[in-house]
Amino acid sequence: MALAVILAVITAGAMTNVFINAANAYGLEPTDQGWLQQWDARLEPVRQGLSPDRIYGFAIPNLDQIGVDYAYFRGVDEYLLAPIVISDRCQGPLVLIDAITEDNLQAYLDANGQIIIEQRFGNGLALQRRATEREP
Amino acid sequence: MNWALAILCLLVTWGIGWCIVVIVSPQLRSDRQAAAVAGVFSLGLGIAATSCCYWLWINLLRTTGLPYLALEAALAIVLAGGGHVCWHRAQRPPLPAGRMRAQSWLIFLIIAAAMVVSFAGLLAAVMHHPHGGWDAWDAWNLKAKYLYFAGPVWTNIFHSGTNHDGYPLLLPLTVARLWCYMGSDSVVGPQAAVVMFMLLLTLTPVAAMLMLRGATAAMVSLLVLLSWQFLLVHAAMQYADLPLAGMMVAALLATCAALEVREHARLWYVVAGALTAAAAWTKNEGIAFALLLAVMVCAVMLLRRRGGRMLPVLLLGAAVPLICLAWMKLQYVPAGVSPFSALNPQKAWANAFDAYRHVHILRTLRFLFVHCMGGGWMWLAIVAWMLLRGLRVTAGFWVWLIALLGQMTIYYLFYLITSERLEWHLHTSAMRLFTQVWPLLALLPMLLVRPAGQLDYNPPPCPSAEEASPAPC
Secondary structure, three states: OHHHHHHHHHHHHHHHHHHHHHHHHHHOOOOOOHHHHHHHHHHHHHHHOOOHHHOOEEEOOOHHHHOOOHHHHHHHHHHOOHHHHHHHHHOOOOOOOEEEOHHHHHHHHHOOOOOEEOOOOOOHHHHHHHHHHHOO | OHHHHHHHHHHHHHHHHHHHHHHHOHHHHHOHHHHHHHHHHHHHHHHHHHHHHHHHHHHHHOOOOHHHHHHHHHHHHHHHHHHHHHHHHOOOOOOOOOEEOHHHHHHHHHHHHHHHHHHHHHHHHHHHOOOOOHHHHHHHHHHHHHHHHOOOOHHHHHOOOOOOOOOOOHHHHHHHHHHHHHOOOOOHHHHHHHHHHHHHHHHHHHHHHHHHOOHHHHHHHHHHHHOOOOHHHHHHHOOOHHHHHHHHHHHHHHHHHHHHOOOOHHHHHHHHHHHHHHHHOOOHHHHHHHHHHHHHHHHHHHHOOOHHHHHHHHHHHHHHHHHHHHHHHHHHOOOOOOOOOOOOHHHHHHHHOOHHHHHHHHHHHHHHHHHHHOOHHHHHHHHHHHHHHOEOOOHHHHHHHHHHHHHHHHHHHHHHHOOOOHHHHHHHHHHHHHHHHHHHHHHHHHHHEOOOOOOOEEOOOOOOOOOOOOOOO
16 A cells, blocks of 8 residues: 555656656747758768868858857857857847858858858868958 | 658668567567567667668768668568568467556556657657757767768768767767658758657666566656656757667666576577667767676676676677777777877876866766756655565666766766866766766666566466576466
């Protein structure tokens, strides 16, 4: 009898927790991860059969509208975390990131508010410098 | 549609695992309970086997998609044929079904209700975070994309562009397999992988405890796991920590079965070996776990008469995942990439004697422990239940306890000597590491419970035992 009572207590308590956990999961704020639809820009070489060295960096269009200054990105660009930083800190709109290659580089440089973030695949630094020089 | 294909992938995975089980131990045909338990363990076996299969395929042919699916279908057909032959060659006919008692029905209903509620919550959580957390999109799923698209640069996952460069690949390979079934890199792939590993983490303890400690212990084990408040949140993050926890729990339970159950001993040793190696194939932390567990099991074998006979069986089970792991580490991972590559020996030595670091790590562990415990009164009730039910210390308990303590000690030492800033390191990883060991910690007391005096269904008369010694009829 004592065993049955204790088991009933355990079951009731645990099932309450199970329900609370599930309810919390339902109540989780859905995160807008739409910007992540293009997070795999790093896969462009794989998708297009390009050499990874041809991917120079990533553009974050309309950066000025997001309200995060470029200097902030410089602090985290080692890991190319810019997109998630925007999402975490600004509850973002979000940004699309595009892989920059030789073919589309000029178009990005000519557009206003385009920033190229250094990344690990290759010549990011040089192109970043060029992009910065072109900014007003 | 993608979810339907994910379910197909799950069934094929499970089926492949089951065929391996039947080929190893066709005598399961005459033992319904053991067959059901082995059937649940088959999921872990299937995940390990298919991820190794994908790894070998992508290495040899550097292509994926339909050609790989054709290979997997062929493998499934061959294994199903082999399993069918073995199953029907087993001489003993299946036993008549036992009649379940009312108490067992109640336990079954509670287990089913808890599973339904939790998995509904899990689905909601993964839908709310379609891409998972940071490491999911920056490391695990990114690696899966390289493995799925293959091509000439898929080996980039070992050098640059991804986080966790030298980590083993069971999770990314599983996600890539799911994408092969779906025909695209849909977000459903990683979500379905989460469901697959959650099934492994929750069903395996139920099945194993049912066999080892009885139905009520199985129910309490499941409730303890599912009432953990961080479970669904962690699962939704799509990290490799819960898959590793699932593999470690399954490996330890199979080891307990190998050490405590005399029927079908060969099967449990094979399963234990395979799942232990699969844990090593999941994350670097799993390698430490596998080494610890291997040492423990070998020690128990040496202490037991004739225990060493099963060592080759254990190694046979572990062989394929270990070959894949060694292949990856030796051929692809650059020499400088290891968990210890960033260590500075002088600084590590100084850190080891820094009292502040000890205190800070212990405080963090205490904080995590208290938060994972949730309601303390439920644990008091569990302790009371255990005392009333009676305690028994077994070899499996000692192996589990020492493996757990060893694993936590390794984490502790790593935090102690790391060259990274301690606060940052604890902040970014302590919770995830604790996630790996919490299920082991929560299930440990259940192993102390005295096994049920009788089976929880009315058993039919026992046939003559063919394998090993007297059956507990």
